[in-house]
Amino acid sequence: MRGAQLAALLEQAPAGVPEALDLVSGFDDLLEHGLARIGQGRAGALAAIAGALEGTPLGSPAHEAVAKLSAGSVSREHLVTLAGARAALLGAAHDALLEHCDAALERTRGAWNQSPSAAVGTGPGEAVQAWLQELAVTGWRGLDQGHVDGADRLVEALLADPGGRRLAVLLDGLAAELRASVPIGPAACVPTRRWADLWSRAMLLARQATNGAGDTEPVTGRLLPLGVDVLEHGTAVQVLVYGVLETPTGTPRLVRTGVTAAKTDTISGPAVWRLLTAFPLLLTALAQQRSLELRDVALTADGRLLWDEARAALGEVADPFATARVLLPGVLAPAAAPLDRHPVALNEPVLVEGYKTAGGSWTVDGRNLRIEVDRLPATGPLTPALLKASTACIGVLRHDGSGWLLRPLAVQAKSKNSSTAYHGGDWALGPTDPKVVKAESKSGDPVAVLRERAGRLLRR
Template sequence: MKALASLPAGVDEAFGLVERFDEALLSGFGRLGDEHRERLDALALVFASSPLGPAVAEAIAAIGRSEFISRYFLALASARVALLGAAHDALIAQAHEALGRTAPAGEEPPPLPPARSATALASVQQWLTELAIAGLKHLEETTVAPFAATLESLQADPELTGLAALLTGFSNELLRSIPASRQPALPGFRWGDLWSAGMVRTQQLPGASTFREAEGTLTPLGLDIQTHDNFACVLLYGVLDDGGEPRTVRIPFAGYKVDLIAGAGVWDLFEPYSEPILGALENHKTLRIAQAELRANGDLILRSPPKVGGLADPFAAAGLLSPLPCPPPLLRHPVHIAEPVRLPGDHGLPLAMERLAAGTELTESIVLEAPELLGLLRFDRGGWRVQPLCVRRQKDFLMSGEGLAGVRRKLKQHPLEILKERAGRLLRRKV
């Protein structure tokens, strides 16, 4: 891991340009000072010889004349996404070299058909443009709240789920921070990520990945759980043996929720898959997979609930770890790097414990005392870190998520059931 101690050439510079852009986004493009304008000119110089160069130069010149049109901000958002995408590629190449891996090729997404939800996507662009003009640290409720109607339209379109989830979290976070001018500190980098990702996805959404039929035995490696008040995303990492060469896969689950649904109660959203998956984690068992789609991006999409199999040995399976395919350009960002790794306890990298769900079995002391761990190699806070998934103990192992089944059984009330019951009462009253 010594090869990861320094960053590839150009990565620091890319982050510096992004940071200066985010300062302008926080301050507001409607109130740019000379210093901000000079920093935007530097951005134009970086892209001068690239395909984005003319669009970025035109946008910066026009904004300098106070011509605030959505397509100019789209060009700037694209430049920010491109900078972080280039940093992502350099970091992935560094990680693969350190691990002795070669990543399989990813897929290029198809362009977004212009007729699909065109009105809602145009409204997204206009709202994000208004945020940029006003400045994220100068927002008022009257700027953010009206977006709720557009957001509802996005949430109703299954093809726009990813964009809707992103903007749901972003708008809610902005509303919680109002008035932003009174906040002691603002997450400028994250807000810049959300703003630019939302803007470019009005032009191109992550396309549907190609897939092949898959069945076989999955050895779980652990859970990665990310939620906010209105959305939950859970990834089960594992090694799939389908009769060919075993490969590392992710089983994704995602869905909208309300803030009352949290912790182990989130798994009520993912029935009928929750019980066998949590049962396999709890009892250190494999999962027998049938009728699944193995997508080119490494996602294993279940069509039917898996069955619990025999005893699992994640550390034996980890000898067969393979790199996950590189994501399409739109999704390349250093924060999304998640390279499955098997490391000795003295690997020397900082731990990304903040990425683990609240109440996780893997406390920092347990991880530090473990002689060996399985985890995800991440890039965050300016350097490489490891998010633990599973640790070896003296006689067995401890895996992230293995205690969820027990916690779920002890729940006296399941918020999702209560909400469904209340909704049913309201509907019966109306009838």
């Protein structure tokens, strides 16, 4: 990313985004205090959301839902409609931000060309919606342990069905945060945007019949990883690889692929890689900076490779910084899937070089770029000190509601006279830092301990 590109990204903010987010805040405020306490002020905020959607297919259902809720009648369908209205506003904010980012980076993006699926499901989804409705009526500030414990049996039922897993992972993540926070005192601060996001996602996901990947196309070619992010909460961890796919014909494509494993809250840090031993090729490619040769791997319309070890082979060593320098400027980026459009989904891989580091903000050609130094995954070697000593960084640009920031995935850092590269996936086959190896051997291998316990106690 050149200085001029960063300037274009930071200098003009797309119009309408703060206004859209303000409307969303009106809904979020309602969830904080509970639908049972909807006053005139909050009813007005809801009406504004419906007003903003006037003229869209959601306009009239949103008006009806707002009228009913304001009159004190709460139904599941009206809550789903409002969750959809909220998602539409955030989707619009996402689109504006992505378009702005593409223009600044001079990045070309494909168009979405799939028809929507109208299938609506039943099953555990209805029980989940009933639970979410109870949370909404009570409000975050009114919740007690009893409300939160209700999530346990829902998650259990969802996990029994492979199609329910995505929703289970989401509910488990939300419930763990609520459990640690309730009862919330009147003076305490509430993460209103975050919990409303998770609540709305769950409400909409519970309504979907399937979580299928939609139409996919088989692709054959070479995957050159750029970097890896590790996302986790107490009972799930996702390894998300950003890369460039070179095919025999056509423009190199920006893609991502990933695997998600279930875990316990006591397994974290470098130990999580041991949950992914079913994917030795992917882990080896990450640990050794190798490319991957793919044969007929399914690629979704939103640029996700459905990872399949049986259709992959390890390729040559491929330096991600070389990939970022040579291929990233000309890649074709994928369109976002309609239901996934949300500012949080913005994660645009970029290479940043020639900067001056200073804590959480780097200077590139006189412009300040905020750096996410405090949320580095504990699964890899990146630390604030390494970032400080770095001279080049591969990261993803994201937007946190108030502005753009860079989440680092890999850095080149100077030590003495040489420059060394550090990648988030360096420890995929085990930590390479002696200090980390020592700390791990001291606390023991949590995966092995729990698997031993599971083997002895589960199958009786």
